[in-house]
Amino acid sequence: MHSETACEALRKGVCLELRYNSYARVVEVHAVGISTAGNPVMRAWQIRGGSVSNEPVGWKLMRLDEAMGAALTNERSEAPRPGYKPGDKGMQQIICEL
Numbered sequence: 001m002h003s004e005t006a007c008e009a010l011r012k013g014v015c016l017e018l019r020y021n022s023y024a025r026v027v028e029v030h031a032v033g034i035s036t037a038g039n040p041v042m043r044a045w046q047i048r049g050g051s052v053s054n055e056p057v058g059w060k061l062m063r064l065d066e067a068m069g070a071a072l073t074n075e076r077s078e079a080p081r082p083g084y085k086p087g088d089k090g091m092q093q094i095i096c097e098l
Contacts, residue, residue, distance in 0.1 A: 001067040006032045006042045007096040013077050015047065018070040020062055023050025027060065028077040030084050030098050033091035040064040043088050045081040059083065061090050 001018065009016040010029040017026050027044035035041045046060050059081075080098050088094065 001064045001070040003032050003040055003042075003064060003095050005070050005072070006044075006064065009072050009077070010079075010096055010098065012072065013079070015073045015075040015077050016044070016070055017073050019068040020066060021050075021052050023052070025049030025051070026073065026075070027062070028079045028081065030079055030081070031086075031088045031091065031094055032064075032096050033088065033094040035061070035063075035090060036092050038092075041091065043090065045079065045084075047078075 006029045015026050015028055025046055026048050027046045029042050029044050031043040041061055041063050044060050086097055
């Protein structure tokens with residue numbers, strides 16, 4: 001997945017549907033950038049779907065190069081979610097954020 005797709009979802013205020021770690025997920029994008037490890041990532045609030053950690057709802061830092069089949073939905077994002085802080089400390093560079 002490219003950062004442009006995640007940033008478009010953020011700008012339009014809609015949810016993003018994707019496959020990540022073999023799970024279908026729906027997320028609200030809050031920030032997109034480059035992680036401190038140098039990987040393209042997004043900070044997102046997962047509203048539903050599967051999860052390796054068995055936490056189907058909550059904050060996720062997802063690598064964009066590991067996300068598949070990302071598509072904007074017609075579902076409105078409720079971002080920002082409680083706990084969101086601009087200037088994500090998990091990113092060395094921010095491409096777009098709320």
